[in-house]
Amino acid sequence: MLKTITKAFATVAIASTSLFAISIPAKAAGGGEHKIEKQNWGFNGPFGTYNRPAMQRGYQVYKEVCSSCHALEHLSFRHLGDKGGPFYDAEFPNPNDNPVVKAFAKDWTVERIDQDSGDPMDDTGIPADKFPDIFPNAIAAAASNGGAVPPDLSIIIPARTGGADYIFALLTGYDSDESHDGVYHNAAFPGGAIKMAPPLFDDLIEYADGTKATSEQMARDVTEFLAWSGDPKMxxxxxxxxxxxxxxxxxxxxxxxxxxxxxxxxxx
Amino acid sequence: MSGHSTYEPKYAAERWLDKRLPIVRFGVDFMGFPSPRNLNYWYAFGGILTLCLMAQIITGIILAMHYTPDVDLAFDSVQRIRRDVPFGWLLQPMHAVGASMFFLAVYIHMFRGMFYGSYKNPRELLWIIGCLIYLVMMATGFLGYTLPWGQMSFWGATVITGFFGAIPVVGESLQQWLLGGYSIGNPTLQRFFSLHYLLPFIICALVGLHVWAVHHVGQNNPIGIEPKSKSDTLPFHPFYTMKDAFAIAVFLLIFALFVFYLPDALGHADNYQRANPMVTPPHIVPEWYFLPFYAILRAVPDKLMGIMLMFGAIAVLFVLPWLDTAKVRSMRFRPITRWFFIIFLVMGFILGWCGANSPDDIAIPIGEHGMSFKWVSRIATLYYFAYFFPILPIMGWIEKTKPLPDSITKAVLSGDA
The missing domain is CATH 1.20.5 (Single alpha-helices involved in coiled-coils or other helix-helix interfaces)
Known part of the structure; x- marks a missing residue:
């Protein structure tokens, strides 16, 4: 008798868990017609790891393309050289000493207070600095982008249902670069109408490692970088x-x- | 505690201590507590829950050292914990997943009590204290979920505190008093943090009473008859400490699966977006462990009525010992009521499923238009309450129960326990 009851409990538990598993993501996706294709990411699965060269290229895509509108609110330059980060170097366990990270930090302008006069001043970044804001505030961000605030990218992947698959589908989901009143059609975006112009074109940038910069390659690489940025301790x-x-x-x-x-x- | 003490101090130091503070005697008697010899693995969840409570308190105390309860800083401080605080990447998901595991275990513990009739005379107070623990757990879970100050935190808190506003006459002022203002803001977050830190210690006190009560009346068991002779029981230690320890290790494997490999599976992507009072998420859904009650809330069109039903769904648990009129405790000997209970369990899961979906979406594609989640949840809500009244009282009177074994020992030896 114990077995029958245990079995009944177990059957109910399993059946209902699978119900939840199916129903929650289906609903959360927004109910639109958009399809998100599953990608075979190297970081999937219980032993998955990030692809370091892809993350490094992805950082370049972020720096040269995305960063004109999107911030990385939760990242500091030093994170790039953390263990598990895209530019980790075992020779420099303290990422603040990592010359690659130092050089990247220098590419950015950060605001500081002049220590002699107390006036605000612009300076080049150091590894300890946070990635700077792109816009002074949300109103300014919306005003320069047709009313839509470009979201922070540092945790964009956990913040979207579908995660990395969704971001990749979004970046490759434009069917034309023509807009209707500043709105573009994107098959991956819930509702299909997005204010972000198609950001990636073939050979838009020149990869430092010589990889051919097709738009799909760039989408894949920047997604890899953002996946790390969203879950750096994975x-x-x-x-x-x-x-x-x-x-x-x-x-x-x-x-x-x-x-x-x-x-x-x-x-x- | 029941029974006579069997502790005999062996050394002079022990005798000295025993005369002044019999703490060793207390511990020995406590652990030697006679337990029915036929307890199955469903009875391990008391121990599992103790572990859950300890784990939440320990991780919580450390997280509180790094968390900042301020509307402008809370969201960033959680990210900082996950990125920069040593082992924060482990503690934060342990605490968040731990809440889910806590509720998973408490639901199993409660359903076990309902199946084996553990709420019946003389265990009514034991059951009521348990219900109180569950109620305070729900409050703690809700308060904790607001702290990361993501979109679901904010909007979940908006919905839940809105309940109080629906109370006639005093509602609006009560809601303002709770929020510390006209809407959710910094005073709300700060008091929620304070209460989230306080309530677990109230749970600890209630757990103390719960354990005291169970030690006084003794544990129920799968066949629901009281132990009659010494051969019906075994000392809790080492027999059940070892059985529970094994069950805890298996439970920890499931816990670890979520913490390490699926840390976000039980949460919601929207909570990785900073709280924004200007943008309402398309679907506001609570954590999975509140979904059945959320479905009951939305099953009726009237707000106050929905809230009363939702709180009624919890309140009815408190009077369960008096609604179930059967003298026989265990459902094993109640051939018909057992099936009503299993349907009740299924309805609970169906309510959870409805709570996760929009009320107007189609749940079951039958008929011309299909059946919406609202209607499914109405049927399930009806059954939820019908189980407590009139099903349980009536079944208690009319059901012909199977014959009970003479004793636990006889049942064990004949393979029926």
Missing amino acids: EVRKTVGFATFLFLFIFALLLFMTYKEVWKDVEH
């Missing part, structure tokens, strides 16, 4: 997770044997 989390699993599995086994040993003289 690799360490998965590694520790695997060790934890291994430990818990063996521990559970030992506890089970102990339990059986303790109960061996008790009929139950």
Whole structure:
């Protein structure tokens, strides 16, 4: 009898969990006609890792294309050289010493207070600085972009249903670069009408590593970079997770044997 | 505690201490608590829940050291915890996933109690204290979900605090008093943080009473008859400490699966967007553990009526011991009511499914227009309340229960327990 009841519990639990699994994303996607194709990302799966060269190219795409409108609110330059980051160098465990990171920080202008006069002044960035805001405030951002505020990109991937697949689909989802009153058609965008002009064209930039910069390649690379930016500790989390699993599995086994040993003289 | 103490101090130091503060005696008697010998794995969730509470408090205390309860800083401080605080990438998802695991375990614990009739005489107070714990847990979970100050935090809090505004006469002033202003703002976030830190300690106190009560009346068991002789019970330690420890390790495997590999699976993408009072998300949905109640709330068109039904769905749990008129505790011996219970469980899941969807979307494509989630949730809500009244009272009177075994030992030895 116990078995029947346990089975009934289990069946209900499994059936309902799968119901949730199906219903929640389907609803959250917004109900439009847009289709998000699943991509075979290297960071998928329990052992997935980020592709370092792709992240590095992706940073270049962000710097040369996206950063004219979109900020990286939660990133500092030093994060680029963190362990697991796109420009990590084992020789410089402190990313503030990493020459590549230092050079990137110098590419940016940050606001500081002049230490002699107290006046605001512009300066070149150092690794400890945060990525600067692109617009002084949301009103200015909306005013320069046809009324739509360009969202922060540092956590854009966790902040969108579909994650990396959605961002890639969005970047490759334009069917023409013609707008109707400043609105473009994009098959991936909920509702299909987006104010962002198609940002990527073949050979828009010249990759430092010589990869051919097709628009799809750039979309893929910048998505890889943004996936890291949204979840920079994913690799360490998965590694520790695997060790934890291994430990818990063996521990559970030992506890089970102990339990059986303790109960061996008790009929139950 | 029930029963006589079996502790005998062996050493002079122990005797010295025992005479002045019998704390070792207390611990030994506590752990040697006679437990029915037929408890199954569903009974491990008490131990699992204790672990959940401890885990939430420990991770929470550390997170509070790094979190900033300010509308302009809260969202960034959570990101900072995940990026820059040592092991913050581990603690933050442990706490967020931990809340879900806590509710998962509490639901199993409650359904177990309902199935085996653990709320019946003399365990009514034990059950009511449990319901209180659940109620305070819900408040804590809700308050905690607002703290990251994402879009769902903000709009979830707007919806829930809006309930109070629907109360006649005093509603509006009550709502303003709770929020600390006309709308949700910095005073709201700060008091929510303060209360989120306070309530777990109230849960601890209630858990103390809950454990005290269970030690006084003894545990129920799958066949629902009281232990009669010494052979019906086993000391809690080592028999159930070991069984529970194994169950906890298995539970931790599931916990770890979510923390390490699916940390966002139980949350909502919108909560990675900073709270914006000017932009309402297309669908405001609470965390999964509130979805059935959310569906009940939206099942009726009238706001006040919906709120009363929603709170009624929780309130009815408190009087369950008096609604179930059956003398037989365990559903194992109640061949018909058992199926009503299983349907009740299924309806709970269906309500959760409805809560996750828009009321006007089509749930079941039958007939010309199909059946909307609103109608599915109306049927499920009706059954939810019907289970407590009149199904349980009536079944208690008319059902012919199966014969109960003479004792736990006999049932165990004949393989029926």
